[in-house]
Amino acid sequence: MNVEELVRETLRETAEAQGPVAPGLADRVLAVRRRRRARRIAAAAAGTVAVLALAVGVPQLDSGKGDVRPAGLLDGGSETYARPDQSPPRELIAAGQVALAAYYTTETQAEGDDHGRLVRTYWLLDAATGRYEKDTRWSYVAVAPGMRTAAVLERTLPAQRIGLLDLATGEVERWIPVGHGVGGLAYSYDGTRLLATTYEQDPDLMPERGVDEEGEPVYFADPEGSTRTGFIVLDPADQNENGNAWSSAPDEQRFNARSDFAFSRDGRSVYAQLVGERDGMQQFYDLAGNEVAAPANERHLRWDVGARLSPDGTLAALGLTKEVPDKSYSSIRDPRTGKEITKVRGGELIAWVDDRRLIAWERSAGEELYRPRLALVTIGSDEVTWLSGAREQRADTRWNWEPVFARW
Template sequence: MNVDELVRDTLREQAAELTAPGPGFADRVLAARRRRRTRRLASAVAAATVVVAIAAAVPLLDTGKEDVRPAAVLDGSGVLAHPDQSPPRDLIAAGRSVLAAHYTAQPVEGPDGRAVLTRTYWLLDPRTGKYEEDDRWSFVAVAPGARTAAVLERELPARRIGLLDLATGRVDRWITVDHGVGGLAFSHDGRRLVATTYREHPDLMVRMRDEAGGVAWVRQFGGTSSRSGFHVLEVADGRGTWSPVAERRDVNGRQDFAFSRDGRLVYAQVVGERDGMQQFHDLAGTPVPAPAEERHLRSDVPARLSPDGGLAASGLTAEAGDRSWSAIRDPRTGEEVARVRGGHLLAWADDRRLIAWERAPGPGEYRPRLVLVTLGSEKVLPLSGVREPDESSGTVEWEPVFVERRP
């Protein structure tokens, strides 16, 4: 057996037995590397072990400087980038955030002559670090830690919610509900679900005729939502309550609820020019003012509050050529305290870095890619390849789903 064969067989055996490393894994790996360099020993089997431990390491941004650190699949804190992949096939992560899934959506016309914007998901397999297509689900929400997902079957509104084990691809348990569900979101601690209820499919589309006389499918906009309320459910036992929500004309066909940071309220986007474009409700469904720390957030900026709650991601504030800047605000006053590269802020990697969509360099049409950006630096680190524009009418190009990765 030659060295290549030995390394390959060793990797295969270790991959079959691989489990998530425990706390201090990164320090142990680095210490082991230092000892090996000191002793200047090498062997094929030892080399295979090192490959398994550190193959995921890539450059890490820290206020403009680069570092290299090992990263585990889900409980690490390093950066895993694949700037040659769009949509991603292999794990993308940075700091506390991991790309847990991505999806596309396109209109599918039914026998009744109506169309539904239908999603297809690619879900992260936490054992392999790869995204696998799973066309069983109309909607997927991934829990913090990226090991479990809440799923809805194809027919919406759905009368049951599945809890999917992302490693096995099997539904461990179903939660039945009294009101049909169209959207899902986990609480910040992952212990509860808010399930938005609708009287009919929230992704119905209507035909529109353009100036040239062509016909296209477009999503339903303000004033046409069938949203009826929301369930708040305990993930552990499926118990919970349903709260009705009054109809309003400033919501779109799909306008799902999500939890506030502390889980005491829920909020959803509203249509209009008012600051933040968000309306909060208490858990009984009554509209209430926004909590102080979320008053100046925008519902269309997914990153929202920094991990320590001290900064608020805000919207696009400046563009120049192929560079964009978004505002970072004081969450309690709304005052702009910094600007950061990126046209659309998606998730916080830590209290100084964010994952964003940013325009790829070069002239021409808007072609975004996922990047890691840092407060106080104009440098960007590409995480994905460029998302090419799709000319298909009504089609949604691949959209990322980020969650917090936890031990």
């Protein structure tokens, strides 16, 4: 079938099934055709693994039609991809509609005579192989829901532009210039908007605080030394960057050197960490930068618990409440009242898989040291499915890798 026949056939099918055709369909058809050809080449080279992972970065003309993601990830999430012998992971980790889209390691590099810089190195899920591949280009990566695109910042922070990275090709599709230096990124829950936190200086720059037993310099971030200035709410689909206005935020509150903003569940406000007397709590702002009360279903959440609200919004993930030999338990609460409903296995709840299951850090059994592993846990069950091997804690108290999860 040639190009013209392909376009005519698609137009006819769309007209019969969906009514009027949206503008630009022919361009989308040709784009999909090019990507399908790329998928066939990759499939020939990579076999079954390519079929597993390629759809991470390939948009479809019709929802679900020709989608090559595993059926278990499309039908409600019965399929689990676990790598209990890998830490850091080398191959895809996923459960239900949630996947490990990337992970990063950190190291402190000397910066001049009296400062150090915390440097991240990312490993991104490769769409052609289903493996995590090192990508040293970026200082910060935020993966959009759907795992087709990631927003990225170049090495020098604060960055003057934001890249939209195609996760299928590994190439930046578009650069978005910004008028204020950006140091952090986060997508809204539905993936339609991007939040950029702005700083005057690199938020990962830390002053020297002395030397260790071996005479090596020790660096710690100043809890009152942040140069955060505000945030920008962007529409990644807007080619003209219309409405991407910078909003300042009050700085009377204490916050750490890096204190990035994130969206509320409904996307109508943003929040950031508070430290000091209200450690673990969060301050909300409207999109113009004014302090506002927390949304009713988020007022009892903590900024340091990544899972937050369940997909249906009826349950809230809170922090560690109980430890027994070889097991940890965290609290599940009513998000509006803060009243505990139950407990679930896991020392740190990272992401909801569905309305009953979560991904958590949980302690390895039978070991003196706390060496957490990614685990799939279920409300109402004491059983766990180990998703990764145990990670190690380094001398500087940081873990040797940190996960980045996203919804498929």
